[in-house]
Amino acid sequence: MNTALFSGLERFRDFGLLVLRLGLGVAFILHGYPKMFGGPEKWQAVGKVTEIVGIHLYPAAFGFAAAFAEFGGGILLILGLFSRLAAFLMCCTMVMATTMHLHRGDGFGDWSHAFELACVFFALIFVGPGKLSIDGK
Numbered sequence: 001m002n003t004a005l006f007s008g009l010e011r012f013r014d015f016g017l018l019v020l021r022l023g024l025g026v027a028f029i030l031h032g033y034p035k036m037f038g039g040p041e042k043w044q045a046v047g048k049v050t051e052i053v054g055i056h057l058y059p060a061a062f063g064f065a066a067a068f069a070e071f072g073g074g075i076l077l078i079l080g081l082f083s084r085l086a087a088f089l090m091c092c093t094m095v096m097a098t099t100m101h102l103h104r105g106d107g108f109g110d111w112s113h114a115f116e117l118a119c120v121f122f123a124l125i126f127v128g129p130g131k132l133s134i135d136g137k
Contacts, residue, residue: 017130018080024120025078028090032070035063043067049100069093080133087124094118 035046040060047063055062069089076086094117101111129135 014130014132014136017127018132020120020124021077021080021083021129021133024117025074025076028070028074028077030074032067032072032074035067036071038067049096052099052103053096065089066093066096077129080129080135083129083133083135084125087121091118091121091125094121 035042043060043063045063046066047059047061049066050056050059050062069086070093073086073090073093076082077090094114097114098111098118101114104110
C-alpha cells in the first residue's frame with residue numbers, strides 16, 4: 001500500500017473525530033429520545049436488563065441512566081463536552097445491550113451492532129474528542 005497517499009490525511013484527524021461525534025451523537029439522540037421521555041414505565045422496562053447481571057434493585061433508575069446515557073450522551077458528543085465521560089457511559093450502555101441480546105440467544109446480526117458501538121465508544125474514551133470540541137479548547 002502506498003502510505004504517501006494517506007500520509008497527508010493526518011492533518012484531518014480532528015475533522016474526522018468531529019464527523020464521528022456528530023454522526024454518533026445524532027443517532028443516539030434519536031435512539032435515546034423515546035427512552036428518555038418515555039417516563040417511569042419505559043425506564044422500568046429498559047432497566048430490567050440489569051437483572052441479567054444479578055442487579056434487581058431500582059430498575060427504573062438504571063433505565064433512566066441508560067436513557068440519559070444515550071440521549072444526553074449524544075448531545076455531549078456533538079458538543080464535544082465531557083466527551084470521555086459520555087463515551088464511557090455510552091460504552092457501558094452498549095455493553096449491557098450486547099449482554100441482553102446474547103442472553104436472549106439472539107444471533108450475530110442482532111447483538112453485533114451494540115457490540116460494535118461499545119468498541120467505538122471504548123476507543124473514544126482513549127482518543128478523545130479532538131481539537132474541534134469544547135473539551136479541546
